[in-house]
Amino acid sequence: MSESLPVRTPRLVLRPFAAGDLDAFAAYRADPAVAAYQSWDAGYSRADAERFLAEQERLALGAPGEWVQVAIADARDDALLGDCACRILAHEPRTAEVGITLAPASQGRGVAREAVSALLGVLFGELGMHRVIAYADDRNRAVQHLLGGLGFRLEGRHVEADWFKGHWTTLRLYALLAREHAR
Secondary structure, eight states, X not given: OOTTOOEEOSSEEEEOOOGGGHHHHHHHHHOHHHHTTSSSOTTOOHHHHHXXXXXXXXXXXXXXXXXXXXXXXXXXXXXXXXXXXXXXXXXXXXXXXXXXXXXXXXXXXXXXXXXXXXXXXXXXXXXXXXXXXXXXXXXXHHHHHHHHHTTOXXXXXXXXXXXXXXXXXXXXXXXXXXXXXXX
């Protein structure tokens, strides 16, 4: 997947997915609260997880184009806590977009902040990104708080610009430049 993985933090390991992650991955993706702001539905199955993780094996962090999922595991026992998503924009190869998904039991404990911070270190450091962006549903206050706390700047609101799960939603665009991250 990438020479930059695994990445270790005090509590976490960001790494490629492993076969042992399958059940935990399928379980948190099937949770309606987790799926609410994500591109998949709560009916996410083990077969969906198997297909998705098989597709991920051929992708490399830092290659432009497709979304790459990076597993977030507990540094003590390697239990899967969630994942970070990253996509290098094909039309703007020094710009990356990031996202995060956590199992419900991992939420509210600073895991997202630690994981995204570690991913930003790889993106701005090893991969030489100039800019990292993230979109947040206007209703998703937790992600807005996370991005603001990591130094992302709110660049705009796209009012009712996204037809998502049966209704128009408003998206917030956040961005962080390499020079801002270095401060």
